[in-house]
Amino acid sequence: MAESGGGIEVTSMQFAYDGRQPIFARFSLEISPGSRCLLIGANGSGKTTLLRILAGKHMVGGRDVVRVLNCSAFHDTHLVCSGDLAYLGESWSKTVGSTGDVPLQGDFSAEHMIFGVEGADPLRREKLIDLLDINLQWRMHKVSDGQRRRVQICIGLLHPYKVLLLDEVTVDLDVVTRMDLLDFFKEECEQRGATIVYATHIFDGLEAWATDLAYIQEGELRRLAKVADIQELKVAKNLLSVVESWLRSETKLPKKEPIGFHAKSTGSSPFDASPFRSSRHMAYYR
Numbered sequence: 001m002a003e004s005g006g007g008i009e010v011t012s013m014q015f016a017y018d019g020r021q022p023i024f025a026r027f028s029l030e031i032s033p034g035s036r037c038l039l040i041g042a043n044g045s046g047k048t049t050l051l052r053i054l055a056g057k058h059m060v061g062g063r064d065v066v067r068v069l070n071c072s073a074f075h076d077t078h079l080v081c082s083g084d085l086a087y088l089g090e091s092w093s094k095t096v097g098s099t100g101d102v103p104l105q106g107d108f109s110a111e112h113m114i115f116g117v118e119g120a121d122p123l124r125r126e127k128l129i130d131l132l133d134i135n136l137q138w139r140m141h142k143v144s145d146g147q148r149r150r151v152q153i154c155i156g157l158l159h160p161y162k163v164l165l166l167d168e169v170t171v172d173l174d175v176v177t178r179m180d181l182l183d184f185f186k187e188e189c190e191q192r193g194a195t196i197v198y199a200t201h202i203f204d205g206l207e208a209w210a211t212d213l214a215y216i217q218e219g220e221l222r223r224l225a226k227v228a229d230i231q232e233l234k235v236a237k238n239l240l241s242v243v244e245s246w247l248r249s250e251t252k253l254p255k256k257e258p259i260g261f262h263a264k265s266t267g268s269s270p271f272d273a274s275p276f277r278s279s280r281h282m283a284y285y286r
């Protein structure tokens with residue numbers, strides 16, 4: 001089944017954003033080819049960060065630490081350039097405009113954007129346009145968030161990826177489009193051996209869709225299991241109730257202080273460096 005060879009392997013990974021406490025320390029994960037793995041965790045647990053690392057957007061450790069399709073996710077740039085490794089994350093409405101309200105800087109049609117992707121197979125393109133119910137005449141700065149998202153997804157899927165990383169991409173989609181898209185992904189895994197990792201908080205219909213489940217809490221892998229082997233799922237109403245019970249039973253870990261911040265030992269306050277700190281100068285504005 002799996003023609004791709006090599007799924008995802010993360011070995012003893014460490015990662016911290018600049019000047020922050022590490023999110024991941026000795027983090028390991030293995031996802032086999034052909035899997036549809038749901039990535040689950042509370043807000044801020046590290047899902048987006050992990051997906052971005054897997055997508056080669058952050059350099060983490062040496063070549064052996066984050067491996068995708070037997071290559072280094074960061075160093076082997078052909079993974080992304082060839083389309084073998086695809087990442088669908090932030091929406092255009094968030095990234096194109098800095099605040100989310102700024103529209104696209106230009107008047108482009110959906111057709112212009114989709115047909116502007118070189119080397120796409122016309123049959124696959126037609127299938128995706130049909131599946132996502134895209135009107136090629138849509139002007140991208142005058143459509144709804146969900147319509148814009150459909151065009152973004154279409155473009156992201158034009159090349160037949162071997163590994164696909166999805167970060168909450170179905171959030172703006174109506175239920176029919178979402179279910180059709182999930183069926184399409186399933187077909188891609190079963191027919192082409194593609195591997196999918198999907199981070200989401202929307203669990204409707206995913207019980208029968210996912211093959212594996214990875215659950216992280218504050219950068220630690222709490223569970224990695226085949227869906228068929230999860231005992232709770234055999235008795236629970238649905239995946240939502242199982243995930244809810246896991247999240248509710250999380251014991252809070254002590255809050256990590258940012259590196260270099262010693263408020264208690266120095267008696268200083270985190271507002272000392274803030275431009276909003278009360279001062280004589282500020283008194284003029286009171």
Ligand SMILES: Nc1ncnc2c1ncn2[C@@H]1O[C@H](COP(=O)(O)OP(=O)(O)OP(=O)(O)O)[C@@H](O)[C@H]1O
Pocket residue numbers: 017018020023041042043044045046047048049050
């Ligand atoms: N660019 C950044 N710089 C510094 N810290 C960041 C940055 N992005 C995320 N973080 C921090 O990293 C941690 C993990 O964030 P991340 O976005 O990976 O979580 P998540 O699981 O995707 O959350 P959500 O479910 O809310 O999307 C959070 O504590 C967050 O504050």
